[in-house]
C-alpha cells in the first residue's frame with residue numbers, strides 16, 4: 297500500500313512527496329532530522345524528539361515554520377494515516393530551495409516532511425548473542441566544526457565510520473573524538489559496566505544526546521544502579537565487564553567483542569539484559 301507522507305502542511309501521496317534538486321538539504325545536507333519509534337500505537341518520547349529537533353534547528357539557524365504543538369499534531373496525523381502501530385517515523389526539515397551558492401539566508405525557508413513506516417531491525421539473534429564492533433579510525437566531528445549534538449542531515453562522518461565497520465564484517469564502529477576519548481557509535485550511544493558501575497561518555501565528548509540514552513539512564517537509576525558520565529578511553533572499552541549501545545533503532549544491544557578483545561564472558565551480561573528488558577517494558581507500556 298502506498299504511504300501518505302506529510303509534506304510541509306499536509307498529507308500527500310508518497311508519489312507526490314517530492315523535494316527540489318535545488319533544496320539545500322539535497323545540495324549541502326543543510327537541514328536537521330529525527331528518527332522516532334512507535335510502540336503499541338504510542339509515539340515514543342515524542343516531546344523529547346521535537347525539543348531536540350528545535351534545538352538542532354536553532355544551532356544551524358533554521359527557522360522551524362510551525363509551532364511545537366502543530367508539529368506534534370503533524371507527526372500524529374502521519375502515523376494515523378498510515379495505520380502504524382509498531383514502526384518508525386522520519387521527520388526531516390531542510391533549508392528549502394536556494395541557489396547553487398551556500399548562502400542559507402536566501403533559501404525559501406524550511407521544508408518539512410514526515411514519513412511513518414515499518415522498520416528494519418537487527419535480527420533477534422544479534423540481541424541474544426551480542427554484537428561485534430571495531431574502533432573506527434575516522435575521528436568524530438570536532439564540536440567546534442559540526443557539533444555532534446546537532447542531528448543534521450550531514451551524516452558523512454558516521455557513514456565513513458560505518459564503511460570501516462562493514463569492511464571489517466561487523467555492523468557497527470565506535471568513534472573517538474579528537475582527543476582520543478570515546479564519543480559514540482555511528483548512530484548509537486555507548487555504555488559500559490565496570491565493577492558494578494555503569495559509565496557513559498558525557499555529551500561533550502562528541503555525542504548526540506540520545507533520547508534512548510536518557511531513558512536508559514533514568515531506568516537504571518530507578519533500579520538503584522549507579523550511572524556515571526565520564527570520559528572513556530579505548531582501553532576502558534577493552535577491559536570493561538559489559539558493553540552496550542543505545543539508540544532509537546537498536547534500543548539496547550550488547551557488545552561482546554571490540555577490535556578482537558572479547559568482553560566479559562562473550563555474551564551480553566546481566567546489566568545489559570536487565571536494561572534491555574526494562575526498556576522493552578517501558579516502551580510497550582499501556
Ligand code: PMP
Nearest residue numbers: 483484485504506507508543544
Ligand atoms: N548518536 C547518533 C550519531 C545517532 O544518529 C543516534 C540516533 N540514531 C544516536 C546517537 C542515538 O540517539 P537516539 O537514542 O535519540 O536515537
